[in-house]
Amino acid sequence: MSITAVVRKNTYFDSVSLMSVSTKANGLDGVDQAFTAMGTEMNKGVLENLGLLTDELRAAESGDLMIVLVAEDGADTEALLAEIEDLLTRKAPASADGGEVTYRTIASAAAGIDGANLAVIAVNGAYAAREARKALESGLHVMMFSDNVAVEDEIALKNLAHDKGLFMMGPDCGTAIINNTALCFGNKVRPGSIGIVAASGTGSQEVSVRVHALGGGISQLIGTGGRDLSEQVGGIMMVDGIRALAADPATDVIVLVSKPPAASVEKKVLAEVAAAGKPVVVWFIDGSEEAVTAAGGHFAAGSLQAARKAVELAGVEGSPVEEFDAEAAADAVVSRLAEGQKYVRGLFCGGTLCDETMYAVRDAGLDVWSNIQKNADFRLPAGSASRGHTFLDFGDDDFTNGRPHPMIDPALRIERIVEEAKDPEVAAIVMDFVLGFGSHEDPVGTTLPAIEEAQRIAKDAGRHLEIVAYVLGTDLDTPSVAAQSAALRAAGVTVTPSSTETGRFAREIAKKAQA
Amino acid sequence: MSTENTELTPAARLFASDLSVVNVGLAMFDADIAAQDAKVSTLDWTPPGGGNPEAARALDALERPELAARIEAANAEAVERIMAARPMLIGFGRALDVVPGMTPTTILHSGPPIAWEDMNGPMKGAVTGAIVFEGLAKDLDEAAEVAASGRITFKPCHEADSVGSMAGVTSASMYVHIVKNETHGNIAYTNLSEQMAKILRMGANDQSVIDRLVWMRDVFGPMLKEAVEFTGPVDLRLLLSQALHMGDECHNRNGAGTLLLFQALAPGLLQSSFTTEQKKEVFDFVASSDYFSGPTWMAMAKAALDAANGVADSTIVTTMARNGVEFGIRVAGLPGQWFTGPAQKVIGPMFAGYKPEDSGLDIGDSAITETYGFGGFAMSAAPAIVALVGGTVAEAMGYTRDMGEITTAQNPNVTIPALDFQGLPTGIDVRKVLDTGILPIINTAIAHKDAGIGMIGAGITHPPAEVFTKAATALAAALA
DSSP states (O other): OEEEEEEETTOOOOHHHHHHHHHHHTTSTTEEEEEEEEOOHHHHHHHHHTTOOOHHHHTOOTTSEEEEEEEOTTOOHHHHHHHHHHHHHOOOOTTTTOOOOOOSSHHHHHHHSTTOOEEEEOSOHHHHHHHHHHHHHTTOEEEEOOOOOOHHHHHHHHHHHHHHTOOEEOSSOOEEEETTEEEESBOOOOEEEEEEEESOHHHHHHHHHHHHHTTOOEEEEEEOOTTTTSTTTTTHHHHHHHHHHHTOTTOSEEEEEESOOOHHHHHHHHHHHHHSSSOEEEEETTOOHHHHHHTTOEEOSSHHHHHHHHHHHTTOOOOOOOOOOHHHHHHHHHTTOOTTOOEEEEEESSHHHHHHHHHHHHTTTOOEEETTOSSGGGBOOTTSOOOSEEEEETTSHHHHTTSOOTTTOOHHHHHHHHHHHTOTTEEEEEEEEEOSBTSOSOHHHHHHHHHHHHHHHHHHTTOOOEEEEEEEOOTTSSSOHHHHHHHHHHTTOEEESSHHHHHHHHHHHHHHHHO | OOOOOSSOOHHHHHHHSOOEEEEESOHHHHHHHHHTTOEEEEOOOOOGGGGOHHHHHHHHHHTSHHHHHHHHHHHHHHHHHHHHOOEEEEEEEEHHHHSTTOOTTEEEESSSOOOGGGOOHHHHHHHHHHHHHTTSOSSHHHHHHHHHTTOSEEEEGGGGTEEOSTTOOEETTSEEEEEEETTTOOEEEEEOOOOSSSOGGGTOOSHHHHHHHHHIIIIIHHHHHHHHHHHOOEEHHHHHHHHHHTTOOSSSOOHHHHHHHHHHHHHHHHHSSSOHHHHHHHHHHHHTOGGGGHHHHHHHHHHHHGGGTTOTTOOBEEEEEEESSEEEEEETTSTTOOEEEEOOOOBSOBOTTOOGGGBOOOEESTTHHHHHTOGGGGGGGOGGGGGGGTOOHHHHHHHHHHHHHHEEEEEEEEEEGGGTTEEEEEEEBHHHHHHHOOOOOEEEEEEBSSTTOOEEEEEEEOOOTHHHHHHHHHHHHHHO
16 A cells, blocks of 8 residues: 655635545555645645655645545556646536526426426326426426326316316327417327317327328327216316317318217207307217217218318318228138137237227127127126127226337237137127327337247147238338338238228228128 | 317327427337427436325325425525525634524534434444533543433434534534624534544544644634624625535535635634644645535525524425434425435545445435535536536536426526526425425535544445435325
């Protein structure tokens, strides 16, 4: 062990900087102890306590820098001293430019950012309502991605928003497009004159994507939250959304998307349809054509029909779209099936996509089981094995509890694909791939190994397993719908051109296979 | 529905403006929004009350509109009192002669109340040193017996209109500052800086420490007392403000403040009745450390904050203090009540030869400076001190901005040039601390955990979150 002391005359450093340098110097390899300090009486006192005060150091004055190095045996003292000197002259990192301000609360961000107008809230459900309230109180529109928010909180927030004329989008509906910017889950679509108000996330994504494919464009997409049209919430945000789009000069046609509303709410919403002064297309899954038509609205039985109607009403010159003959395609599939293969299994990450397919099969008079079945007799909890025609929404709460949405992390669904393939009664597996902002960056790529394994399992057992996929996305999305579809086709998967046609294809397979 | 109205609805205004998103929670949405060329700013968000459900319940109670309005009004008055306070240094005197309730056997200590047997090493060291200094015991061993005998009255400085740095130990014959708040009439006291590292307040108590205390009692203190009689009262808020403009944050960095204070006192010291030799000793002593003015600012802050005590319905913090074992706060609306939690570690650089495991826990009443709004809160005024946290100047700016999120007002009387002369973040609101999850930042010294050694470093610490939860819960119960 060697002790080296250096006194640099008339060299001033702030004592705090020196303590900091000492701390770093003590961490250098080969340093037993290092000490950098000004030659004050106090510092010399400390050195004396440590038994390091040499005569040279004793003579140092308060304007002199003292460097004391106790090096380990064999260490290069000169090199270590140079390193310590380097620490003394080291500049602050380049990031110290004082540039960007980080805010800690919504209120301070709203006050500090000129022009801030909307808050996206994606915190744990226990805290989400509180943050949304603060955003609304600060005059910001809210897009609430969080789920597990109490319905009482939702009602209070929507009333507050309504009083202030602000949007309270969500909770539990992760899609919006405001001023051509997709928020949370959303696709890159052409700007245009069709406005959407939707209580369904993937349902509204599907309509926006189909409108885009048909050559139309979207002015605004307002996601109201999945419970908005329930008796309790009373459609507060759908009504406000319709009124906002009715007053918006850039919107020519309005499309409403929802699961079946509560009867009283449906009445209230349809009254707004009548008052809108603009054509309104209504796609309420399983909804009544009569009521919509009576209110002067345009009824749509499915997502594709809703998009087609909206584009037509907007006067857009339609783009040619892919034709798909579901019946002929189903015949071809059924001819390859082995004895006993009769059921369709739907594995979805989009709730409305699951709904649309499931209802298509049910409407053919077939029994369908699902974790999102309204009929309790046919409800299948998340952990159960499939039976008959089964349609699972992996985005539902029983599957997402404590894990990311399957559009972000498809792991659970991937396991299930292989499991379903082992069931000799399965004729087809139908699944969706949702592209766009917020989604997995390559949902097809990450699922293909499981698809290939499923095909191999069936083949080894002497069966043909039809894999049907719908890719929700546009040519502007990254990855594009074309690229993802091509990868699926290369693996022998049948790719359907829309959610509605996916349902039709699934229905035909189910009908023909079970017949 | 009327749309002819020239006033745009908020929805129409949104559709007609560029989207500017405040993103809370998921960073990936930030990237998505930015990729679409919209403006987005992602919050550095933490759950309210650190995720404590009790804190969230108390906050909900305090945020009910009718109560919230009362609290807002009370807090406005409390911060107005703090900012309008004009603390003047009106003199120095022996604690026994000036501090209310002081007796020959009273020993004041820092932080919330604590019994002798529960004190940590540095505080025990300071107490035994003070007992020897007062002649109540012949040596440290006997002093420990005296301390345990029940003959000594232990009391927090804060309960005797005082503040004390580190162990805060103040005994009868020590000299203290007398600082009067001219606006509201209340007075605050604090003892004198011992200047060195090996000192009583840091827990050191050998003969050199006692000898210095004797000299301070016989020469330094009396000379300062005479000096102020010549100079007249010194406006401390004005000096504090100047010191901040000169690069101090007036808790850990006191170079400018010490010069200013000494400049104010020097003519009085020169006119005092002491010998030239003694005057030189005093001048040398003041020059031996930048810390001379440190206690003075503490008394200044105490005099201002005490003016807010007792403002009914107020959730403003008027005390943050630590005794080395517990951290305690008090709030304006519940005067006299302590809310305590465990004292924390202080993180920062240490003198060579010492390691983090040598440090005692956070100790001292000096967080009164942060309670007023300087010290850690004014880090942006003292870029030279950022090395204390190994950070950058930008981070120092961020500390002051963060403190603005948990405070009620900006003090127009004490400003920070680098932030366009923004006033000190003033009036810590218990509700905002819990709501934001931002804890006050405190710049402080580190004492060795054992008695008899002294200061071994300096750094940054925070109160434990639970003191704010406890205070909010008590406030909710008392005010609702």
